Amino acid sequence: MTWSNRFRLLGGALFVLIIVAAATMVFTQREGQVASRTASFEAVSYSVGSDYAGTVTEQFVEEGAAVAKGDKLLSVQSATLLNALKSTQGVPENTAYIVADDGTLTLIATEPGILSKVEAQVGGFVGAGQTLATVERDESIFVLADFIIDPYNFTRIEDGARVEIVLPDHERIEATVAKKSVDTVDGNANVQLEVTSKEFIVGDMDGLVASGTPVTAILHLREEGPLAGIKDSLYRLLEQVGI
């Protein structure tokens, strides 16, 4: 073999090694993580409603605006309430609304959050017990994600495992697993995870952090196998040199 061809072969072999190493990195990376089948932001919210039927007279807060504990939300003018007030029984105390003597009931926020939905219109009649508005509680937003995981990978889901949330604009938010539930379909685990993070602040990331936003959740599994150590040290090296 000629020397120039030997160098060609050597160069080519190095190139192949680099390709294989890079592809193996991608492979181990993927081996250590599972992408969700479906995932979206969900939030804990509470409904606001009147115990007395009447007419909505005023809306204090616009839909989508933040509310603090005790903020007024809606007023309802209720004849039933007026009757009750005049009766001997009176009206029981309630943290969810303030009652005025003229039969006006003012709904207030019991927890800080966002008035996500208003279902009543000023001047409209509402029945007793009907939901008039929904408030999403602050710091309650989480991601609900579905995964299909083979039995081998299922054992590698740790409590508090790391999850990356990929927003529709490819921004990423770090999060952790808070809760998991499983049912088995065709020998594979159908896993539902609740993922939470301190960085979930409603309205952040151009408003993408909001309940209902579809996202991709990437669940990181426990590292296993001979390549895991190599990968870790390589990552440490990359971090040390500042990449």
Next chain:
Amino acid sequence: MAFNRTQRPYRGPRRTEREPLPNRVENTAVHSPTLVLFVLMATIGVLGYTWFLLNPDNRGDWLPYALVITAEFVLVTQALVSMWTILSGGRDPRDFSFHHAQERLFDGESVDEHNLEDHPQYWPMMLEEQPVGVDVFITVYGEPVEKIRKTVVAALAMRGEHTTWILDDGRSDVVRDLAEEVGARYVRRLSSNGAKAGNINHALTLSNGEYFAIFDADFVPEPEFLYETVPFFVDEKLAFVQTPQAYGNMHNLISRGAGFMQSVFYRFIQPGRNRFNAAFCVGTNVIFRRTAINDVGGMSTDSKSEDVWTSLRLHQAGWKSVYIAVTLATGDAPETIEDYTKQQLRWASGGFEILMQSNPLSPRVRLTADQRLQYFVTATHYLVGITPLLLLMVPPLEIYFDLRPVNLTVTWLTWALFYLGFYGLQILLAFNTMGSFRLETLVMATVSFPIYIRAFINVFAGREQKWHVTGGSAKRSSPFNFIIPQVLVFLFLVLTSIVGVYKDYMHQTLTLATGWNLTNTIVMGVFIIAALREPRAMRLAASRNEADARDAEEEREASSGRARLNPYFGRAEYLTVRPDAEPALAGRRADADIPTATATATATATDPTLTYPTRRSLK
């Protein structure tokens, strides 16, 4: 020796002595009704597989799917057209006029008259009662002299009167001496432009036979070559008769793979092409009509694949061609990776050149619809050689990136059913047609893609292939000079297999991707091992050849006192020996003693005691 017209024209067998001609067996497969059945079954298999792949429900990730679809599109298209061509080939090109002409080919009268019964190489040939002049060109370019000797001796001994020429572009004095010794004409050119085609064109200016046959230096013709081919020329529009390239040296992986790869072409495709008048010349074992070649301005010298281009020009000019699947010359398949690579690169470049420079589908090209299609298939045939690369890349995509060509919902069984419907039936077809399925063919077909890709790039970039091999004086360079891409792909597959096995072990499942990748690795590995063993095998063969050559030399020296073939030209000698024959033969051939500066072989001894060797001693 008075000859009576009412008597038998001459004694001895008039047809071939070998009855039935064993090579005819090759033809029988083409006419087998079972072949039709198998081809139909394979066609159904192909269509089923196509439907399966194109069904949107089965589609997987786009990248591997695109790779598979592209590869299979090429394979399926070529397979369908090939099978159609094979089915079209169930017709023997030998019609009544051929048999009639063959029956009366040899001029029994003068054979008898001049007592040539035992010297069939001097039997005059007649077509339509007219004498026929045939030149036999043996193109030489540095081949070992022992190889050339075999070919020349066999060419001289072919039944039917002809002139044998050694066209030496290798400028070897040894070859010149050989020509003198065995009695062939020797031609040496001052330049070697136009390569082989130029060599033949040059020889055409020196000779004047109405027909000329071409043999590569390593293709040893059978005695029956002229008897089986010349009678076709009663058809005045016939330009050439092509016979197959058969190989006698299939004793290693490369030569067996290379040889068998072509046997389908020579046994089924080319006979099928007769029907389309699109059988083309492959450069050797062929006989041409001189006027046809003159009509298209000589052999085509523009390309390294002068044979296909010449055929294309002849067909465009309205000439006809005939292919017969009868082995009339046996040669050497490439034995080394170097030879194989160069041969395949030349052929593939030739194919792609047609596509680039004279697209058979273009309206400017004057061909019939049948010919257009056949030439188009020829021009695109070597794309088939590129498809293995696409298919080799599919398992690694799954191993590294979990990208699959088909939907995960497609079960193993479904996949296997359709896949076997395609490949299984192809293999079955191979069994039926060739008698066996050759793994060597599979190996060589899988590992050759870098050659075809290179040919493709060369043709489209319009550049000449240069090999990075130095030390041209060295007889053999390492095969690894030619297979760097294959070695790198092998390395990639080995590493990928390791990752695949590791992955499957972790998941405790066996995946199709790993199995497929391992198979590919083994196939590549077999080839690499052959390459590793090649230098040693070549050294052994070389020392064997040297020993053979020494033996042959010693034998010749020992027998130098014995009879020798006519050194210059059979007729001249014969006339000298038997002056009474002169009136009968005078004036038949103007070139009986053509004096040219380049025909350097000279008539040496005209020993009156000289006797002609019998056919047996010629072998």
